[in-house]
Amino acid sequence: MNQVKTRLQALGLLDRAFANASDDDLRAAIDALSEEHREALDELVGSEAEPEAVRTAIAKGRLDGTMESTALVLTDACLADCIEQLGEHADHPSTEQLREVLPGLCETHGKAITQLMLASTVAGEAPASAIIRDLLKNDDDMKLPKAEPKPLTPIHQGPEVDPDERAAIKARRKEAKQRKQEEARLRREQSQAAKRR
Known part of the structure; x- marks a missing residue:
């Protein structure tokens, strides 16, 4: 699998x-x-850190590193606990070793934050990324829900426009277009007449 695709999948998992x-x-x-972590989070989300500000910042910062950095700050304590509990196996844990420590992490930090920490390590390209990705996709206890399909283009929910007003706008646009076309035709005729002289 190429690196770009792998990277996008890791970011998708974090999302x-x-x-x-x-x-x-x-x-x-x-x-x-x-x-210290709170100040770092405030700097990342651009305001007083609240869940809504976090979600806004990560929605805008999926590709510029903001989403990953925010996840790192929010899950740093969970990651530190995970590393401590894995001990000498922290760099290259097996699936079984991870499964042994995950219930305690979920109890201390909450399941969602533990999942976020795991997804963050995948996005950070940890040596155990393949094992962790598998847990987040297939493990009965730790798998993330499937991503909901998102529209390819933003859905514009502007204010409702009165049909009569819409028709008037279209008529004005058509009139302006015809006027521009007429002006362009006159300029062409003048230009051709000038060339004949």
Whole structure:
């Protein structure tokens, strides 16, 4: 699999983990942050860190690293606990070793934040990414819900326009277009007449 596709899949997994986390999950993670982590999060989301600001920042920052950085800040304590519990196996854990520590992480940090931490390590290209990706896709306890299909183009929900007003706008546009075409025709005729002289 090429690197771009792998990278996009990892970001998709992280996006799904954020979507799976409720506002209460995010609020609990934000409230548990140290002052230093809180300042880092405020800087990333561009305002006082609240779940809504986090979601807005990650929606805009999927490809510029904001989503990954936000996940790292929010899940740093969970990751530190995971590394501590895995001990010497932290760099290259087996599926079984991960399954042993995950229930405790879910109890301490919440399942959604644990899933977010795992997705963050996949996006960060950890050596155990393949194992973790498999857990998030297939493990009965840790798998993320399927991504909901998103429209290819943004759905514009503008204010309703009165049909009569819409018809008047179209008529004005048509009139302006005809006027421009007529002006262009006159310029062409003048230009041709000037060339004949």
